Amino acid sequence: MQTIKMNNEIEIPILGFGTFQITDPQEAEEAVYQAIKAGYRHIDTAQSYLNEEAVGKGIKKSQIPRKDLFLTTKIWVENVSYEGVKRSFEESLERLGVDYVDMLLIHQPYNDVYGAWRGMEELQREGKARSIGISNFAVDRAVDLAEFNQTTPQINQIEINPFNQQVENIKALKEEGIVPEAWAPFAEGKNNIFKNEVLLAIGKKYQKSVAQIISRWLIEQEVVVLAKSVKPERMAENLAVFDFSLTAEDKEAIAGLNEGESQFFSHADPAMIKWMASRKIDL
Ligand SMILES: NC(=O)c1ccc[n+]([C@@H]2O[C@H](COP(=O)([O-])OP(=O)(O)OC[C@H]3O[C@@H](n4cnc5c(N)ncnc54)[C@H](OP(=O)(O)O)[C@@H]3O)[C@@H](O)[C@H]2O)c1
Numbered sequence: 001m002q003t004i005k006m007n008n009e010i011e012i013p014i015l016g017f018g019t020f021q022i023t024d025p026q027e028a029e030e031a032v033y034q035a036i037k038a039g040y041r042h043i044d045t046a047q048s049y050l051n052e053e054a055v056g057k058g059i060k061k062s063q064i065p066r067k068d069l070f071l072t073t074k075i076w077v078e079n080v081s082y083e084g085v086k087r088s089f090e091e092s093l094e095r096l097g098v099d100y101v102d103m104l105l106i107h108q109p110y111n112d113v114y115g116a117w118r119g120m121e122e123l124q125r126e127g128k129a130r131s132i133g134i135s136n137f138a139v140d141r142a143v144d145l146a147e148f149n150q151t152t153p154q155i156n157q158i159e160i161n162p163f164n165q166q167v168e169n170i171k172a173l174k175e176e177g178i179v180p181e182a183w184a185p186f187a188e189g190k191n192n193i194f195k196n197e198v199l200l201a202i203g204k205k206y207q208k209s210v211a212q213i214i215s216r217w218l219i220e221q222e223v224v225v226l227a228k229s230v231k232p233e234r235m236a237e238n239l240a241v242f243d244f245s246l247t248a249e250d251k252e253a254i255a256g257l258n259e260g261e262s263q264f265f266s267h268a269d270p271a272m273i274k275w276m277a278s279r280k281i282d283l
Helices: 025-038 052-062 082-096 113-125 139-147 167-175 187-195 197-206 210-219 232-239 248-255 270-278
Strands: 003-005 011-013 015-018 042-044 070-075 101-106 129-135 155-159 179-183 224-227
Touching: 015 232, 025 042, 025 052, 025 232, 052 082, 070 082, 082 101, 082 113, 101 113, 101 155, 113 129, 113 139, 139 167, 167 179, 187 197, 187 210, 197 210, 197 248, 210 224, 210 232, 210 248
Parallel strands: 015 042, 015 224, 042 070, 070 101, 101 129, 129 155, 155 179, 179 224
Antiparallel strands: 003 011
16 A cells, blocks of 8 residues: 655655544445455544444454554544543543554644643553644644644644645645645535546546545545445445556646545634534543
């Protein structure tokens, strides 16, 4: 698997398996087991997905050596403080059944992110979180965090897809030494993305699906891709993206699809921030 070297010299597999919205424990365990069987070596979960235990069971069932797997989890908003990180991270490790994670992220840019970051820097020094990063941080907040702390985040996991291409943000993150990672690369199917004529036409040239064209487009930008599917045939399809390349013309056509805004919601919307602040996960 192709990798990207992060600012701490650790390599992250460029394509990962997402587990958002796979909440049924049996389904989540099976999905992770099947994904590893299909060849994924990078799994993305979060405290708020309520599936860390099932993800851990899927990993265990696969019998994959721990060192061969890149595992990410994320600290939920209510735990974003120095103490909250320290306590809830230990609980995450326990649920996952591992003694370290490869990547630990602040899931949302709210609450005491500076306190949380100091806790995460300590976890990184202790080897319990090999890499640390952020998610859903606007680029100014990401640069601010990087400039005023010892550790520059290794990753910023943000929404990136053909309708929300984040061109300037990707550039600015890279300039700061932060690797961009794409969530919802397929926009979760919104806006009829799998039937999009531009993407279908490009796919036809290479006998590739819309999902494969999108992943390839991100990989060629050196953006880490997280693809989620509970269907083994789609897991395999989404991995088969290393045997073709897009032309400048293809990329220009995809650039034309950019609507320049989220397909979901704005992280600057006060109502959304209030909702996230009120969401308590009782684990
Ligand atoms: N940090 C954050 O705030 C954040 C937010 C959202 C997501 N994430 C992470 O990013 C990962 C990916 O994002 P996402 O799950 O939201 O959305 P996504 O990967 O863009 O889309 C997943 C949807 O696409 C379908 N799909 C997948 N492959 C397909 C294919 N080849 N053909 C047709 N349909 C296909 C899946 O259906 P089936 O499962 O039925 O195949 C599912 O409905 C998440 O799982 C999570 O790990 C992070």
